[in-house]
Amino acid sequence: MSGMVFDIKRYSIHDGPGIRTTVFLKGCSLRCLWCHNPESVDPGLELMHWPSRCARCYSCITACPKGAIAKDAAGAVVIDRKACDLCGKCAEACLYDAMQMVGREMSVEDVLAEVEKDRVFYEQSGGGLTLSGGDPFVQSAFAEALLDGCRARGIRTAVDTAGFSKNGVLDRMAEKTDLILYDLKCMDDARHKEFTGVSNVPIIDNLKRLAAGRTEVWVRIPLVLGVNDDDDNIRRTIEFLSSLKTIRRVGLLPYHSGGLEKARRIGQESHFRKFETPSEERIAAVEAAFREAGFEVRRGG
Ligand code: SF4
């Protein structure tokens, strides 16, 4: 079995306990306008161009069999993405890594071989594999095979999810992993739809069910100025999480604009928006509100 992986990050310390290897799978059911990993949203292969690395040698133009690359009046490389069939020849021709294919078809065995490399660090630190994305549920069969493979090897796992999935898949995945990192965006459904493209009703229902189960759940909240950092949303979030009884830990992920630059590189900037990071004082106030309600709070995951 194989799946579409867009990155494997070793020595990660923000995606669960200890030192971890985070495997990012392509594909997500949400369309968050602030997405930090826009190259993860589409489940398929994509072409990324880095203007900052480009030496303007134009080897890519020569290499492209579809005539999909040209230079503009200022000499910058432009890609006709409708003409591009993602053959990857431009990325092969580019000596400066300014053209890259995002997404790599990998077998379960290939991914597990990567994960195995840091087994000694997992054992010393209490770490393991984290599946992230995107949302691992989009490639659920592949994700489950990776979790099974880790369990068979005695490697602990975590799954980072937006929670917008069918019950059966979520419950199965929860059985196969040691920890769920559950993203919660905002409590108001209309606002949730406006900023993520989907309703939060299944996300909230799924979290209620998960919290009543056996697998540990940590909640993660991206903190975006004007979207979900207001007093009303923070109060409603604390009330909801407190009602679940089993959620003890909350991670706050303050917005940063790095995703927008990545969106530009894959020609998807029109699907995302620039937001602002809440001030340091505001983030500290939100942290304090969760602490006062009895939660262990971490910034960054
Ligand atoms: S081959 Fe690479 S460095 Fe040369 S023009 Fe194309 S993207 Fe730029």
Ligand code: SF4
């Ligand atoms: S991926 Fe292939 S078709 Fe697309 S721009 Fe590069 S060389 Fe051309």
